[in-house]
Amino acid sequence: MKRLILALLIVGALLAGLTVLGSRGWGPILITREGEQKILLFFGKALAVTTPGVFARVPLLMDVETYPSLGLYLNVDPESIQTRDQERVVIDNYVVWRIVDPVAFRGSFPPPGLDLAQQQINRVVKAAVREVVGKRTLVEVLSVQRESIRQAITDRTAKSLADDGIAIEDVRINRTELPPATEKNVFARMKTDRTRLARKYRAEGEEQARTIRADADREARVTLANAHRDSEIARGIGDAEAARVYAEAYDTSPEFYAFVRTLEAYRKTLGEGTTLVLSPESEFFRYLGSGTGGAEPAR
């Protein structure tokens, strides 16, 4: 019983010690941490690839190489590329990639292989970008076909690196830049566009203003014309009514009206500057000669 406990203790301490060693990368216990993958090598021949966790190995006889299993980031050098419509554009890409087959990867890029792999990816991506972008126009590259370009570049890159144990998750254009000469052309065109727009705005403002003024003038004229029309109608009504009233009244005695109206006309027309030739036999002088009065004058 005592011995069993003792033995367990010893084994436990031994395991603990080996684990401590293993976590430092020595001894028969092999610990693979998250984000890592290890190749177990027996005199240069790959025996196994580990995933996170514990493995056993024969120390000294078996070598171990560690590779990242995480997504790796690489910013591809910006490159100036000519598009189909003979414009130049600087394209900056980034790549997210992963070592999916460390053995194949090791074969293509002998340790330490990461730098070599990055250079290779850099080259492959540039070639793919040149090919894909070269088939499209500048506008397509910059806006319309962004997604299909990304897809095409990613697919091409992934295909040519598949045999190297590399998986390309994404190649994405993170920045495009126009060369100074092209930029100048763009600025010139933008300026003309704006000038045209400014002119258009001013002209449209003028148009509206004139329309409003003309409309106002028209409305004013119509208002006045209507008023004149109504006023003539009202005057007409007044004149007609007056004529009717006069006629109605004078119709009661046309003869007397003629008499009264004639007298009134005399009053108005005869005055200073008028010479009136009168006969003493006229009605007015009827009593002038005789002085007697009363008798009717002989006509």
Next chain:
Amino acid sequence: MANDDDQLPAEEQVRRSVARTVGNTFVAVALLAGLGAWSFYYGTYTLYPGQAAIILRLGAYDRTVATEGLKFHLPAPIEEHEIVKVDELRKEEFGVGGVEEGATDVAAIQQASMQTQDNAIVRLSFVVQYRYGDAFRARYSLQDPDSVLRDAAQASVREVVGRMTIEDVLSERRDDVAVDSARILQDTIDGYESGILVTEVQLQEVQPPEEVRQAFDDVVAAAQDANRAVNEAEGYRNEVLPKARGEAAEIIAKANGYRDAKIAESSGEAERFLALVTEYEKSPEVTRKRLYLETMEAILPTVEKVVIEPGSAQVVPYLPLGSQRREGLQ
């Protein structure tokens, strides 16, 4: 060994057995204490608010602990912990200092310059805020999540701007740029299983390039000019129309006055005539005479009178009509 013990005196046997027990106990206690100290030293950690701990057991992911306090795990190297600040707001700035007037930072200007759908260039600076939402993924999906996020953010904003016209970006759809970029960025980095949560994409400065800014300002000025012209025209209308309406009202009022006056005058005169007629019919002869004489009385004092006896042959009724009239006119 037991045989040896038996041969020893009883006293000695007891002494040895006690010593052994004491020794064993000491060893056991020492071992336990060592085990405890090891466990405590390599197995406890403290989590503060906003932190999460990833626990790896023999290298492999075991669990994530997200509640704060004093925590334990099996002592290292059996289990290990890694603390990630999950709530910490991280920030990346782009193109800041490359948009404002007189900017000289070439790198910032390049970073801020973006092409729009109508093949124009706009400059914009923005800030991306994010945090590590999933501690394990943030730590173990990408080797360099911050750099990936940086480039992916640029790609997203450029993609959104590339689908809009410069007018959209500068005015109406400015907010869409931020919202759409945040969405596309989140989709992109979700594709890498990065565990990153984009909380916000904030547009800081959005401006046309300095080289053409004047032209853009002139468009704004033109819009204001147009507005002013319209306002002035409206002012003109507001002045002209009431005037016209006033004038119209005046004309109509005058006409109505004329009509009413005419009617009143006529009925007055008619009344007067009717009254006169009534009197005239009572004694026609006298009234007639009276009216005639009154008229003559009024006329004759002013007119020049020539009275000629009709039938008298001596007097030739000669009237120097022409000259007299002429003199009279003069």
